[in-house]
Amino acid sequence: MSTSTVLETEEHQALRAAVAALGKRFGRDYMTRVTAADGHPEELWAEAAKLGYLGVNLPEEHGGGGCGISELSIVLEELGAAGSPLLMMVVSPAICGTVISRFGTEEQKRAWLPGLADGSRTMAFGITEPDAGSNSHRITTTAAKADDGSWVLTGRKVFISGVDIADATLIVGRTSDARTGRLKPCLFIVPRDTPGFERRQIDMELQAPEKQFELTLDDVRLPAEALVGDEDAGLLQLFAGLNPERIMTAAFAIGMGRYALGRAVEYARDRTVWQAPIGAHQAIAHPLAQVHIELELARLMMQKAARLYDAGDDIGAGEAANMAKYAAAEACVRAVDQAVHTLGGNGLTREFGLASLITGSRVARIAPVSREMILNYVSHQSLGLPKSY
Numbered sequence: 001m002s003t004s005t006v007l008e009t010e011e012h013q014a015l016r017a018a019v020a021a022l023g024k025r026f027g028r029d030y031m032t033r034v035t036a037a038d039g040h041p042e043e044l045w046a047e048a049a050k051l052g053y054l055g056v057n058l059p060e061e062h063g064g065g066g067c068g069i070s071e072l073s074i075v076l077e078e079l080g081a082a083g084s085p086l087l088m089m090v091v092s093p094a095i096c097g098t099v100i101s102r103f104g105t106e107e108q109k110r111a112w113l114p115g116l117a118d119g120s121r122t123m124a125f126g127i128t129e130p131d132a133g134s135n136s137h138r139i140t141t142t143a144a145k146a147d148d149g150s151w152v153l154t155g156r157k158v159f160i161s162g163v164d165i166a167d168a169t170l171i172v173g174r175t176s177d178a179r180t181g182r183l184k185p186c187l188f189i190v191p192r193d194t195p196g197f198e199r200r201q202i203d204m205e206l207q208a209p210e211k212q213f214e215l216t217l218d219d220v221r222l223p224a225e226a227l228v229g230d231e232d233a234g235l236l237q238l239f240a241g242l243n244p245e246r247i248m249t250a251a252f253a254i255g256m257g258r259y260a261l262g263r264a265v266e267y268a269r270d271r272t273v274w275q276a277p278i279g280a281h282q283a284i285a286h287p288l289a290q291v292h293i294e295l296e297l298a299r300l301m302m303q304k305a306a307r308l309y310d311a312g313d314d315i316g317a318g319e320a321a322n323m324a325k326y327a328a329a330e331a332c333v334r335a336v337d338q339a340v341h342t343l344g345g346n347g348l349t350r351e352f353g354l355a356s357l358i359t360g361s362r363v364a365r366i367a368p369v370s371r372e373m374i375l376n377y378v379s380h381q382s383l384g385l386p387k388s389y
Helices: 010-036 042-050 069-081 088-103 106-118 231-270 282-310 314-348 355-366 371-382
Strands: 123-126 142-145 151-161 168-176 183-191 197-201 212-222
Touching: 010 042, 010 069, 042 069, 069 088, 069 231, 069 282, 088 106, 088 123, 088 168, 088 231, 123 151, 142 183, 151 168, 151 183, 168 212, 168 231, 183 212, 183 231, 231 282, 231 314, 231 355, 282 314, 314 355, 314 371
Parallel strands: 123 168, 142 168
Antiparallel strands: 142 151, 151 212, 168 183, 197 212
16 A cells, blocks of 8 residues: 555545546556547546546535545546546536636536536636736736626637537636726636637647647627626636646646556566566666655645645645645656656557657646746745746
């Protein structure tokens, strides 16, 4: 048993074991076939929903499990460790489901949360823009309020996951503050087929079933009830979704790293070139041991972040979530690299399924926020050092 699972409750350990069993039923081969066929992991998504895993963090009164991000992160990590992670779990139940359950109107909760929980509906999240990058203050997608209370959105988004399969996208726009004249962030639910809401698939070398899109919002008119929460509390609501995003990205990375490490350890135990298996040589064994340690440490920080968030400590969770995402991404990249290196030429074959993870593991370093921006956050918020920007 790993160090960090000892710290979990019996319920968490049971959830981890059950999800791991589901993951093994599908596995890396399933995800590879789906990706090669340009499809989506619909069977795994439906089964995870049927077992109550997709909505484990959502309120019971709206069809969810009544738990938190701690439980949802276990689900994603174990699916990833089996080689079949569901990236849309980061977006649909974690970001969008959390924001709607915390700040949405009763009508929005009734309309969206049961579907997000049972897998019948999914939602994408649109924040990144071509000219803004990590600087959310430069978001130029604007929302103008009409005399009848409706909204008109205009702008562009880029690298938005799963828009083709999502029933709606939670768009981050900016509205004008009547008191100061400044733009403030707000969140809007934009159904997929809304007139003026166009998407273009981005040609990615990343091998994953979830496609990436550039969005164009050309005078997209929305009813007043498309606004999520309070118009004056948009920033608070935005970060309520971004902290779970970082925690779940950490879970995604840790799961991927564990999968790669498992394949490498299995190979190192069996592969014999001289008198003993190659895993007996310290040049092979020690780097794998280091990777295991780094993954375990990252998981501990992820668990801390999830517990702080579930306890309602948004400030503490913000610091821990950034640290967890950083640690998990770094550990994942090293795990995949060391796994490929352990297998040598076999690490680049389709048979062993590790080469495609080289690109995938880099995503955890880049998205949803780069490691450099996390280091900026820690240096400013945790250490109190001055900003350079």
